[in-house]
Amino acid sequence: xxxxxxxxxxxxxxxxxxxxxxxxxxxxxxxxxxxxxxxxxxxxxxxxxxxxxxxxxxxxxxxxxxxxxxxxxxxxxxxxxxxxxxxxxxxxxxxxxxxxxxxxxxxxxxxxxxxxxxxxxxxxxxxxxxxxxxxxxxxxxxxxxxxxxxxxxxxxxxxxxxxxxxxxxxxxxxxxxxxxxxxxxxxxxxxxxxxxxxxxxxxxxxxxxxxxxxxxxxxxxxxxxxxxxxxxxxxxxxxxxxxxxxxxxxxx
Amino acid sequence: xxxxxxxxxxxxxxxxxxxxxxxxxxxxxxxxxxxxxxxxxxxxxxxxxxxxxxxxxxxxxxxxxxxxxxxxxxxxxxxxxxxxxxxxxxxxxxxxxxxxxxxxxxxxxxxxxxxxxxxxxxxxxxxxxxxxxxxxxxxxx
Numbered sequence: 001x002x003x004x005x006x007x008x009x010x011x012x013x014x015x016x017x018x019x020x021x022x023x024x025x026x027x028x029x030x031x032x033x034x035x036x037x038x039x040x041x042x043x044x045x046x047x048x049x050x051x052x053x054x055x056x057x058x059x060x061x062x063x064x065x066x067x068x069x070x071x072x073x074x075x076x077x078x079x080x081x082x083x084x085x086x087x088x089x090x091x092x093x094x095x096x097x098x099x100x101x102x103x104x105x106x107x108x109x110x111x112x113x114x115x116x117x118x119x120x121x122x123x124x125x126x127x128x129x130x131x132x133x134x135x136x137x138x139x140x141x142x143x144x145x146x147x148x149x150x151x152x153x154x155x156x157x158x159x160x161x162x163x164x165x166x167x168x169x170x171x172x173x174x175x176x177x178x179x180x181x182x183x184x185x186x187x188x189x190x191x192x193x194x195x196x197x198x199x200x201x202x203x204x205x206x207x208x209x210x211x212x213x214x215x216x217x218x219x220x221x222x223x224x225x226x227x228x229x230x231x232x233x234x235x236x237x238x239x240x241x242x243x244x245x246x247x248x249x250x251x252x
Numbered sequence: 253x254x255x256x257x258x259x260x261x262x263x264x265x266x267x268x269x270x271x272x273x274x275x276x277x278x279x280x281x282x283x284x285x286x287x288x289x290x291x292x293x294x295x296x297x298x299x300x301x302x303x304x305x306x307x308x309x310x311x312x313x314x315x316x317x318x319x320x321x322x323x324x325x326x327x328x329x330x331x332x333x334x335x336x337x338x339x340x341x342x343x344x345x346x347x348x349x350x351x352x353x354x355x356x357x358x359x360x361x362x363x364x365x366x367x368x369x370x371x372x373x374x375x376x377x378x379x380x381x382x383x384x385x386x387x388x389x390x391x392x393x
Contacts, residue, residue, distance in 0.1 A: 016312045055313060058301035062294040062314040067362055068301050090361040090377060113275050120301065187309055191346075225346060 016183040018059065019210065020174045021047070025056035025146070028171045029064055029116055032144035040166040041144045044122075046153040047173025050245075052180075052210030053148050056173075057120050060146070066116045071124035078133045082106055085137070089113070107140035115143070122147035123156065131160040138166070175208030181217075184210070188217035192224050195233030205244050212245050219243070289366065291316040295324050296364035299354045304337060306349040325352055328365060331373035331383035333358040 018026065028043040035041055047053060061068040069088040075081055082102040086093040089109045093102050110117060125131050125147070138145055147153070157164050181199040185192075194217070206212040223240065224232050294314035302310065311321035328334045333354060340350035361377030368374055371385035 015315065054302055055309075058298040058313040061301045062298040065293065066297065068297060070301070070356075087359075087361055090363055115275075118301070187312055190308065222348065225342075225348070 016186050019052055019055065019180045019183055020177060021045075021052045021056045021210070022059045024171050024173065025053075025060045025148075026063075028169065029060050029066070029118075029144065029146050032146060032168055033064070033116055035144075035168060040138075040168050041142060042138055042147065042163075042167050043145070043169050043171065044147045044149070044153060044157070044167055045171040045173060046149050046151055048151045048208065050209035050211040051173040051175070053173055054120070055210065057118055057148055061118055064116055066118050066146075067110075067113075068118045068120065070120040071122060073124070075124055075130070076128045078103075078130065081130050081133055088117075089115075103136065103140070107137055110137065110141035110143040117143050117145045118148065119145065120148045122149035123153055126153070126156040126160070131157065131163045135160075135163045135166065176203055176206050176210045176213050178203055180210065181213050184214055184217055188214055189221040189224065189232075192221065192229070193231040194220065195231065197234040198232060198237055201234060202242060205242050207245065209245065212243060216242050289364065291320045292324055292364040292366070295321055297362070299328075299334075300359050302354075304351060304353045306340075306351050308349055322349075324367070325350075327367045327373055327383075328354075331365065333365065333382075 025045055028045050032041045032043045045053065045056070057068065060066060067088050069084055071081075071084075075084055079099050079102070082099060083093060085106045086102065089106060091105055091109050093105060097105070119125070119134070125134055134145070134147075137143075154170055157167070178196065178200055181203050182196075185194040185199060198220070199213075202213050202216050206216075220232055220237065223229075223237075229236060291314070295310060295316060298310055298314040299305065302313065305313075307321040307325050308318055310325065311318045314321065325334060329336065329352065334352040335355060336350050337353045338351040340348050342348060360375055363376040365382065366374045366376065372381050373383040374380070375382050
């Protein structure tokens with residue numbers, strides 16, 4: 001009975017407790033924002049794809065009023081990076097501006113707004129040798145900057161000594177846990193009770209991936225709706241498939 | 253305004269005014285902060301990072317109510333910022349919410365498009381009204 005009330009309350013608030021990797025990202029940005037004057041303000045969160053880094057990025061962007069920039073394959077030069085940065089921080093960069101002037105404008109906005117910056121898919125910075133450009137933006141503004149990237153990002157950044165030395169701390173993302181799965185069930189199976197034994201098997205098959213647990217919960221929810229199940233445990237689910245993220249096997 | 257008055261009003265500024273940086277908060281005449289739009293600010297930031305989402309996930313990340321998130325998504329969908337990846341069905345706890353995707357090309361900057369009282373969508377980054385309610389629709393409602 002108590003559990004039911006708890007569930008209702010949390011749904012009413014429309015909120016969930018932060019997943020482990022959201023809490024880690026929050027810690028990272030708080031550390032960079034609250035650092036002492038002599039400490040660098042760059043922090044790095046890294047982990048495999050599917051670990052819920054986008055969820056974490058979204059939570060910390062919204063709740064810290066951060067600027068958010070997602071890098072991609074087209075962000076290959078300092079000029080493109082600065083144009084993207086200009087857009088992300090909401091300033092107009094005129095076409096007549098030199099790269100140097102653009103950098104000054106971006107730095108000035110970062111410095112004066114006191115807003116932290118989140119750079120997602122930061123591996124592209126290494127791929128396209130833009131690490132030093134980000135270092136200069138940081139040096140100029142001293143803004144708190146959170147880089148989010150793949151598992152190997154710390155190793156890749158080792159080649160950029162001057163940058164590497166300015167990282168305040170590294171935050172590895174954690175594999176999905178049962179308590180994460182309970183929160184995800186509130187998001188993806190609203191109004192249904194998903195039992196721990198089923199959640200546990202989802203977690204075991206997910207190989208750490210928050211995304212895989214979420215996808216399976218969506219499937220479970222739709223099945224629960226169709227069958228009218230208010231509660232779903234491992235026995236209810238039976239031998240229905242649980243996606244593992246592996247490509248389907250060829251039939252012999 | 254006399255200089256002495258100016259000085260007075262300057263010293264009356266809240267102490268954290270400087271900390272907030274150059275993006276000054278909207279304040280009322282009495283100096284209290286206008287909180288309208290804070291929810292949309294959070295939702296807009298969360299959307300950009302999520303890319304693809306439903307209103308429940310979005311609300312949970314941004315820390316708003318589900319209702320606020322739903323209504324903002326509906327407006328931004330009409331205005332063409334969001335496309336529906338998967339149409340929702342049903343309502344409430346027996347339903348499935350629509351899955352939206354934000355169009356990267358439509359993210360014009362950090363300021364959230366504003367839903368005005370006149371039911372228009374205004375993008376403060378480009379200074380344009382992107383969508384406006386059909387007057388006939390108002391009459392039909």
